[in-house]
Amino acid sequence: MQVESREIDGSFAHEVVGVRLWERQEAAAIEALRDLWARCGVLVFRRQILTEDELVAISTAFGKPERIARSDWASPYTPEITVISNLKDAAARPIGGLGLGEVEWHTDQSYVADPATGAMLYALELPRNGGATSWANLQRAFEALPDRLRRAVEGRTGIFSYAKRLAGYQSNDRAVTDEIRRKTPDVLHPLVHRHPVTGRKALYFDPTTTTGVVDMPDKDAAGLLAELAAFATQPQFVYRHRWQVGDVVMWDNGFLLHRRDDFDPAERRFLKRTTMLLPRERHLVPAGSLAA
Secondary structure (H helix, E strand, O other), rough: OOEEEOOOOEEEEEEEOOOOOOOOOOHHHHHHHHHHHHHEEEEEEEOOOOOOOHHHHHHOOOOEEOOOOOOHOOOOOOOOOOEEEEEOOOOOEOOOOOOOOOEEEEEEOOOOOOOOEEEEEEEEEOOOOOOOOEEHHHHHHHHHHHHHHHHHHOOOEEEHHHHHHHHHOOOOOHHHHHHHHHHOOOOOEEEEEOOOOOOOOEEEEOOOOOEOOOOOHHHHHHHHEEEEEEEOOOHHHHHEOOOOOOOEEEEEOOEEEEEEEOOOOOOEEEEEEEEEOOOOOOOOOOOEEEEO
């Protein structure tokens, strides 16, 4: 089955045309979307209207929905849904997470040994300006690496720590923070891996959680990681998405970084997302282990 899609702004991202995600999709359609996703990394669906159950259902077609470590960001009705918002409830408590300010380049769940690399984000309320989300393609970045950098990363293993990312959240809830630390010990992942379908190699690192490189002095590792981040997020490797209400964007954290632009905190922003455990035989899922 063919799926109609088109490149967005000449980038690696594709807009999928004519698919209503709230409807049950045939197996052939899911396979066609999965094949397109393997090649593109970012798929955009415009003008969608989804209940939380429908968002979970379409996510489940690609992988098992995962409940993230931040249970305080979960929807009160559907725990597989994470609320991304700056809104607050009647008691002035945040109803979700990552609501304000700028989010730096990162990849989701890099801090666990068996990460859920699939993600969907559904836009319901948006600020008038700002809040765009960008993705950097780490396959394209790896293929363009200078020989010196390629030799420096091939066969190397990175050290990933959620504690580094937690420091950026500035949580006032010590019990939540301590519980998340307990659930997320440091892990190791190869800095380069290969897609099982396309055969393309990709970098795998996360500026917000990668703290070092195994058997490399800290200063050298920090320099290498900073150089990789600067190289991989150059404009030629980046797609910047300007959100519209009703957009659903799905992406593969196995070979992408992403970040969000700042926006006026007085403006409302409300999105819902799912995270999926993708099958290793079809997707680029890092093979990690707990750090010693």
